[in-house]
Amino acid sequence: MVAGNGLLYPLLGFASCVVFIYISLGDLTLYHFEEPKMAFVERNGTRFMVDGRAFYVNGWNSYWLMDQAVEAFSRPRVKAMLQAGAKMGLTVCRTWAFNDGAYNALQTSPGRFNERVFKALDGVIAEARQHGIRLILSLVNNLQAYGGKTQYVKWAWEEGVALSSSNDSFFFDPSIRSYFKNYVKTILTRRNSLTGIEYRDDPTIFAWELINEPRCMSDPSGDTLQNCRIGLKR
Ligand SMILES: *[C@@H]1O[C@H](CO)[C@@H](O)[C@H](O)[C@H]1NC(C)=O
Numbered sequence: 001m002v003a004g005n006g007l008l009y010p011l012l013g014f015a016s017c018v019v020f021i022y023i024s025l026g027d028l029t030l031y032h033f034e035e036p037k038m039a040f041v042e043r044n045g046t047r048f049m050v051d052g053r054a055f056y057v058n059g060w061n062s063y064w065l066m067d068q069a070v071e072a073f074s075r076p077r078v079k080a081m082l083q084a085g086a087k088m089g090l091t092v093c094r095t096w097a098f099n100d101g102a103y104n105a106l107q108t109s110p111g112r113f114n115e116r117v118f119k120a121l122d123g124v125i126a127e128a129r130q131h132g133i134r135l136i137l138s139l140v141n142n143l144q145a146y147g148g149k150t151q152y153v154k155w156a157w158e159e160g161v162a163l164s165s166s167n168d169s170f171f172f173d174p175s176i177r178s179y180f181k182n183y184v185k186t187i188l189t190r191r192n193s194l195t196g197i198e199y200r201d202d203p204t205i206f207a208w209e210l211i212n213e214p215r216c217m218s219d220p221s222g223d224t225l226q227n228c229r230i231g232l233k234r
């Protein structure tokens with residue numbers, strides 16, 4: 001008996017430790033979606049390929065997914081939309097991955113993010129994958145809705161950056177370019193709170209769109225726009 005007890009306590013200690021670890025991991029995995037398998041779409045010449053077969057974009061635009069995912073009352077619309085798209089055989093949805101300074105903004109000021117809204121975007125991406133839908137994520141608006149380039153120009157003004165009053169300074173002012181570059185980097189390196197995958201490593205994201213409907217009225221040649229490359233190194 002004495003010898004038995006001697007063994008029992010360490011065993012109990014070990015067992016409770018295992019149970020504890022199991023519960024902790026179990027807790028973590030509870031928050032992980034069961035992710036359907038999905039490979040990155042790749043390019044071969046002029047063709048998109050996935051899993052060794054041609055991939056055809058059958059797409060639609062629902063700009064509002066993140067916006068509607070923020071509040072509980074409207075969140076079910078996101079699932080319903082993605083479900084409807086999948087049912088119709090659609091494969092890619094274009095949607096906003098920005099809201100700069102507007103109501104329920106993702107970016108509240110340069111480099112400051114609302115975690116609640118980021119979690120809404122995490123949810124949109126996770127939900128899309130559940131339905132086998134890929135996303136084109138747009139990163140800023142040329143137009144004023146949801147902030148857009150006008151909001152970036154305003155932020156620069158508010159921080160006392162000397163720039164031309166034209167909204168086109170979005171395309172060439174170094175301070176604004178660095179705001180935007182920082183924004184893009186934050187999005188690409190965001191680790192999805194539901195799936196644990198960084199956005200840049202997530203095959204659900206088919207493509208990135210740098211800006212919605214870009215127009216630089218002060219340079220009709222298009223050169224200013226063409227020069228807006230943003231180099232990001234891993
Ligand atoms: C790319 O396409 C070419 C021409 O159709 C084909 O010969 C080649 O095997 C393809 N490569 C891959 C990796 O699928």
Ligand SMILES: *[C@@H]1O[C@H](CO)[C@@H](O)[C@H](O)[C@H]1NC(C)=O
Nearest residue numbers: 143144150153164165166167
């Ligand atoms: C910038 O855009 C906003 C929104 O369209 C407009 O109200 C404002 O007048 C523009 N600024 C200039 C200098 O054109």
